[in-house]
Amino acid sequence: MSAASTGTGTTDPTTMSALALARAVRQRELSAREVTTAHLARIAAFDKGERGLNAFLRTDEAGALAAADAVDAKVARGEDPGVLAGVPVGLKDLFVTENLETTCASKILQGWIPPYDGTAVARLRAAGAIIVGKLNMDEFAMGSSNENSAFGPCRNPWDPTRVTGGSSGGSAAAVAAGFCPITLGTDTGGSIRQPAALTGVLGIKPTYGRVSRYGVVAFASSLDQVGPFAGCVEDLALALEVISGHDPLDATSIVEAPSALGPALAAGGRPQGLAGLTVGLPREYFIPGTDAEVDAAVRAAIRELESAGARVIDVSLPHTPHALATYYLIAPAECSSNLARFDGVRYGRRVQPPGGDLAAMYQATREAGFGDEVKRRIMLGTYALRSGYYDAYYRKAQQVRTLIADDFRKVFASCDAVATPTSPTAAFKIGEKTADPVQMYLADVFTLSCNLAGLPGMSIPCGFTRAGLPIGLQLMGRPLGEAALFQLAAAYAARTDHARRRPTLALEAA
Amino acid sequence: MSATTTSAATAAPDFEAVIGLEVHCQLRTASKMFSAAPTHFGAAPNSQTDPVVLGLPGALPVVNRQAIEFALRIGVATRSKIRARSRFARKHYFYPDLPKGYQISQYDEPLCEHGLVQFVLDGQPREARLTRIHLEEDAGKNTHLPGRATSLVDLNRAGVPLIEIVGEPDLRSAAEAGAYLRALRQLVRWLEISDGNMEEGSLRADANVSIRPRGQSALGTKTELKNINSFKFVEKAIEHEIARQIDVVTSGGRVVQETRSWDAERGTSFSMRSKEQAHDYRYFPDPDLPPVVVSPDWIARVTSALPELPAQRRTRFVEALGLPAHDAEVLTGERALADWYEAAVAAPSKADPRKLSSWVQSELLRVVKDTPLAECPIKPDMLAELVALIDAGTISGKIAKDLFARMLQSGERPKVIVDREGLTQVSDTSAIEAAARAIIEAKPKEAAAYKAGKQQMLGFFVGQTIKAMGGKANPQLVNDILKKLLES
Numbered sequence A: 001m002s003a004a005s006t007g008t009g010t011t012d013p014t015t016m017s018a019l020a021l022a023r024a025v026r027q028r029e030l031s032a033r034e035v036t037t038a039h040l041a042r043i044a045a046f047d048k049g050e051r052g053l054n055a056f057l058r059t060d061e062a063g064a065l066a067a068a069d070a071v072d073a074k075v076a077r078g079e080d081p082g083v084l085a086g087v088p089v090g091l092k093d094l095f096v097t098e099n100l101e102t103t104c105a106s107k108i109l110q111g112w113i114p115p116y117d118g119t120a121v122a123r124l125r126a127a128g129a130i131i132v133g134k135l136n137m138d139e140f141a142m143g144s145s146n147e148n149s150a151f152g153p154c155r156n157p158w159d160p161t162r163v164t165g166g167s168s169g170g171s172a173a174a175v176a177a178g179f180c181p182i183t184l185g186t187d188t189g190g191s192i193r194q195p196a197a198l199t200g201v202l203g204i205k206p207t208y209g210r211v212s213r214y215g216v217v218a219f220a221s222s223l224d225q226v227g228p229f230a231g232c233v234e235d236l237a238l239a240l241e242v243i244s245g246h247d248p249l250d251a252t253s254i255v256e257a258p259s260a261l262g263p264a265l266a267a268g269g270r271p272q273g274l275a276g277l278t279v280g281l282p283r284e285y286f287i288p289g290t291d292a293e294v295d296a297a298v299r300a301a302i303r304e305l306e307s308a309g310a311r312v313i314d315v316s317l318p319h320t321p322h323a324l325a326t327y328y329l330i331a332p333a334e335c336s337s338n339l340a341r342f343d344g345v346r347y348g349r350r351v352q353p354p355g356g357d358l359a360a361m362y363q364a365t366r367e368a369g370f371g372d373e374v375k376r377r378i379m380l381g382t383y384a385l386r387s388g389y390y391d392a393y394y395r396k397a398q399q400v401r402t403l404i405a406d407d408f409r410k411v412f413a414s415c416d417a418v419a420t421p422t423s424p425t426a427a428f429k430i431g432e433k434t435a436d437p438v439q440m441y442l443a444d445v446f447t448l449s450c451n452l453a454g455l456p457g458m459s460i461p462c463g464f465t466r467a468g469l470p471i472g473l474q475l476m477g478r479p480l481g482e483a484a485l486f487q488l489a490a491a492y493a494a495r496t497d498h499a500r501r502r503p504t505l506a507l508e509a510a
Numbered sequence B: 001m002s003a004t005t006t007s008a009a010t011a012a013p014d015f016e017a018v019i020g021l022e023v024h025c026q027l028r029t030a031s032k033m034f035s036a037a038p039t040h041f042g043a044a045p046n047s048q049t050d051p052v053v054l055g056l057p058g059a060l061p062v063v064n065r066q067a068i069e070f071a072l073r074i075g076v077a078t079r080s081k082i083r084a085r086s087r088f089a090r091k092h093y094f095y096p097d098l099p100k101g102y103q104i105s106q107y108d109e110p111l112c113e114h115g116l117v118q119f120v121l122d123g124q125p126r127e128a129r130l131t132r133i134h135l136e137e138d139a140g141k142n143t144h145l146p147g148r149a150t151s152l153v154d155l156n157r158a159g160v161p162l163i164e165i166v167g168e169p170d171l172r173s174a175a176e177a178g179a180y181l182r183a184l185r186q187l188v189r190w191l192e193i194s195d196g197n198m199e200e201g202s203l204r205a206d207a208n209v210s211i212r213p214r215g216q217s218a219l220g221t222k223t224e225l226k227n228i229n230s231f232k233f234v235e236k237a238i239e240h241e242i243a244r245q246i247d248v249v250t251s252g253g254r255v256v257q258e259t260r261s262w263d264a265e266r267g268t269s270f271s272m273r274s275k276e277q278a279h280d281y282r283y284f285p286d287p288d289l290p291p292v293v294v295s296p297d298w299i300a301r302v303t304s305a306l307p308e309l310p311a312q313r314r315t316r317f318v319e320a321l322g323l324p325a326h327d328a329e330v331l332t333g334e335r336a337l338a339d340w341y342e343a344a345v346a347a348p349s350k351a352d353p354r355k356l357s358s359w360v361q362s363e364l365l366r367v368v369k370d371t372p373l374a375e376c377p378i379k380p381d382m383l384a385e386l387v388a389l390i391d392a393g394t395i396s397g398k399i400a401k402d403l404f405a406r407m408l409q410s411g412e413r414p415k416v417i418v419d420r421e422g423l424t425q426v427s428d429t430s431a432i433e434a435a436a437r438a439i440i441e442a443k444p445k446e447a448a449a450y451k452a453g454k455q456q457m458l459g460f461f462v463g464q465t466i467k468a469m470g471g472k473a474n475p476q477l478v479n480d481i482l483k484k485l486l487e488s
Helices: A003-007 A018-026 A032-046 A061-077 A119-126 A169-176 A193-199 A233-243 A262-269 A292-307 A320-341 A358-369 A372-385 A391-411 A437-444 A448-453 A482-495 B006-011 B065-077 B174-190 B231-250 B296-305 B310-321 B325-331 B335-346 B353-367 B380-391 B397-410 B414-421 B429-442 B444-451 B457-468 B475-487
Strands: A056-059 A088-092 A130-135 A159-163 A182-187 A202-205 A225-230 A278-282 A311-315 A417-421 A457-464 A470-477 B015-026 B089-092 B102-105 B116-121 B124-137 B141-144 B151-154 B161-167 B203-213 B223-228 B258-263 B268-274
Touching: A018 A032, A018 A061, A018 A233, A032 A056, A032 A061, A032 A088, A032 A130, A056 A169, A061 A130, A088 A169, A119 A130, A119 A233, A130 A169, A169 A182, A169 A193, A169 A225, A182 A202, A182 A233, A193 A202, A193 A457, A193 A470, A202 A233, A202 A482, A225 A233, A233 A262, A233 A482, A262 A482, A278 A292, A292 A311, A292 A417, A292 A457, A292 A470, A292 A482, A320 A372, A320 A391, A320 A437, A320 A448, A320 B089, A372 A391, A391 A448, A417 A482, A457 A482, A470 A482, B015 B174, B015 B231, B065 B124, B065 B161, B065 B174, B065 B296, B102 B124, B116 B174, B116 B310, B124 B174, B174 B203, B174 B231, B174 B310, B203 B231, B223 B231, B231 B258, B231 B268, B310 B325, B310 B335, B310 B353, B325 B335, B325 B353, B335 B353, B335 B380, B353 B380, B353 B397, B380 B397, B380 B414, B397 B414, B429 B444, B429 B457, B429 B475, B444 B457, B444 B475, B457 B475
Parallel strands: A088 A130, A088 A182, A278 A311, A278 A417, B223 B258
Antiparallel strands: A056 A130, A182 A225, A202 A225, A202 A457, A417 A470, A457 A470, B015 B161, B015 B203, B089 B102, B116 B124, B124 B161, B141 B151, B203 B223, B258 B268
C-alpha cells in the first residue's frame, strides 16, 4: 500500500470529484463501500423529509451496496474495476433500470419495475459506477422548474424556496448538494443546461446521437439527448466518455466514434489555452429581456475566454425568434405519440371505471395518471398532427428547424463555438411561474435552438447574483464538436473558481 | 338483407365491378421488423417478445435489413419503382394488441411504387397495376373469452414484418381478383419471402369493391371488405359484395362508404364502421428511424440474385420444352416443383419433357401432396430414368407404375430394380405366342365369341396373356399375336 493511503478517512468522500474517488478506490485508499455509504448518508440527512431537497425520488441502498462490494471484490482480485470504480451516480427517473422502479415522476408509471437496463446505464455499471438512486424531474421531462413532478418539486440547494430548473432538476440539485459527483439527465429543450445553470453545476447536452437513447423513456425523440452533470469539467468529460458511442439498439445513434476529450482538457488548461479558437456571440441571445446580473456575468465570462486566447466575434442566428414556436410544435407532436403507450394495459397504473369498456379504461387511466402539463402537451401535439393539419404545423415546423440548423452551420464556418447566457434569469421562486405556461416556456428560450439543430451545448457556472444564486454560461458547438466546448470550459475553470463553490445546505446551516 | 344470389350478380349485365386488393403478407425473417425477438409461429403466448415488441418505455426500433431485402425482392420482381430514400411513419390508434399505441408503417414515402402483377385467368395472361408495396409491423392478437369480460393479449405476432401490397382498382370480377391473389401468393413463395399461408394469417387480403354502370368511367362508392382469411372464400366474399351493392343500387339505394367484415360461416358480411367512424391515424415520420436508403448497388444485387419469375418460366416451358399452356401453369405453381421438373428434364436420361410433365402431374404431385418435394425419395433423375425406360421399350407402362410405387418406398433407382428382378419387358414373339395359344385353348367359348364377331373379346385375351406373363409382355406385340392367332 502506498503512502497515499494515510489520507483515508481524513477526506469526506462527498466533497471529492468522481475522478479522485475512482482513483482512491482503484488504489485501495477508499473502498467503494465507504464511498457509497458516505453518499447515502448525506442523501438521507439532507434530501429526505419535509425540509429535504427532494432530489431523489428513491434511493437503492441494497443495490448500491451490492454494486460497491462487487467493485471492491474486483479491486481485491486485481481486476480492472473500471474508470468510474465506486463512483456514486444518480439517474434522472426516466432512465430505465432493471429491477429498480422507474416512474418519470408520473403517477401513470408508478410501480413499474423495468426488466431491463438502458444502454447508458449499462455502460455506467460496466465502468464500475454505483447507481445510488433515481432523481426527481418534471413529469416525463416536460417542464423547466421540476414543479411538474407528481412527487413534489425539487428544491434548489442554494435557496430551498427556489426552483432547480428542469426538467432534470433532481440531477442538477444532487450534484450541487454533494449527493453524488455525477448524475445523468436528458435534455430536450434545455433540460440539462438550464437546471445546471440554476444550481451552479456543469451539464452538457451532447450532439444528437452521441449517446444512445435506448432505455431512456422518450419525450420528443428527435430532440431528446442524454447527458451528464458534474461538479467539475474533468468529471463531466469522464462521464460523457463512458456513456458515448454507437449503440446498435438506437437507430439514431452516430456510428462515427467520438474523439477522446483528454487532449481538449489539457489544451484548455494551458496558459493561453484558447489560442486559435474563435467564439461567436450571437446578437439574438443578448437581448433586453435578460436579467442584468446574468448579462453582466456572461459578458465577464466571455472576456475571461478572450484573455485565455480566444478570438471573440459577433455573429447572427437570424431564425432564433422562431425557435420557441417551432419547438412547441415538434416536441408536443412527438410526445403525443410517444406517450400513447401509457394506456393502462401492460404496466403502470390502470384505472378501470366500474362497468366501463376499454375506451373508458383508457380515458380514466390517462386522466388520473398524467399531470396537467403532460396533458396540455399531448393535446397540443394531437392537434398539430391531426389529418389535414400536418403540413401546416409539423411539416412547417420541421422546415423552420432546417433554417435554424442552417443558421448554425453558417456561423460555425467562422467560429468554433458560440457563447450565450444559458437562462435569462437565475433560479426563480417555487410557484412563481406555474400559473403561466408561456412564461415558463420562455425560461428555455436560449436553450431550445441547440436541440432543434442537434448540436452539443454545455452550461458552466460563471458567477453569482448578489443574492447568491448561480448563473450559467452556455457554450454551443458544431455537431460532434464537444472537444471545443471542453477546451473552453477547462480554460475558464483554470481561471475562475465559480464551479468550485458549493452551497451550504439549509439543513447543514441549521 | 339482400336475397340476391351469387349467380344473379354475375349475370347482371348492367353493372361492372371495380376491385382493388390490399394484401398483407408476413415476411419470413428470423427476427422481427424492428428488434431481434424471434418470430416462431405457434410458440407459447408472449414468448416471442422483448422490450421493443412489448412497447416498454425506453425501447427503440431498429430496422431489420433482411425485411427490407425481402421487400426489395418483390419490388424488383413486380418492376416497381424503388425509392432511394423511403421513410417509416407512425400510425396511431389505441388497442390492446398494439403495444406502443401506434403501428410503425410507411405512409407518404413507401419503399416500392407503380409495380405490375402478371397472372393468368382461364389460360389468358393478365396484368394488374400496383399502387405501392410498403413495409410495416404486424399487431398482436386479442382473444376474447366467450362469456367473460376479459380479453387475452398475445404479442407473439406483434412486430412481425409485413409488406402491404396495394393494388390499383384494375380487377373487374371476383374470379380475376382470385387469380390475382393466387398469383401474388405464388410470387411471394417463389421469391422465398413469405409462406403465403392465408389460413395461418401470413397472407391476408382486404378487398375494395365498387360497382358502376358498364361503360361509365367514374368510380362508384367503394366498400372495404375485411377478414377474408381463406383462399376458399376470396371469390365468394367478393361476389357476395358485388351482388349486395347491385341489389342496393337496383332497389333505389346508395352504396355507403364503409368497412365490412366477411363472415365465412354465414356466407355474408356485416358493417364494421362507416366513413364517419374512421380513425384519424395522425401519421407522421417516425423520429426513431432514419430514412431507409437503398443504393442502386443494393437494387442491382437483388435484381441479379432474383430467380426466373413464374410468368417467364411458364412461357419458356411452352416455347422451349413444348408443353401445353396448362401443363406449364401447373408446373410453375411452385418454384420447388418447377425446379424439380427442370432437373428431371436436364437429367442424363434425356427423357421426353412432355412425358415427364405428365408423370409429374399424374404421379408425383399425387404422392407429395402433404410432404415437401425435397423429401420425396424419388429424385428428378430417377423419374427421368423411369420415363426413358418406357420410351426405350425396356419396360411397359404398367410395370412403370408399379416401379414408381416401389421407388417411392425404397428410394432405389428404377434400373436397379428392373435388373435385379428381371422386369424387362418380354418382346420375344415365340414366348408370347406360346402363352397366347395356351390362353386361347383354355378359353374356347371366348375364342368362339370373338370369331363370331365380338371384337371386344380381344381386350380380354390381351389382359389374360399379359397377366400370364407376369405383366412383362410388350402389350403391342401381345395384341398383334393374339389377333393373328384368333383370326387364323
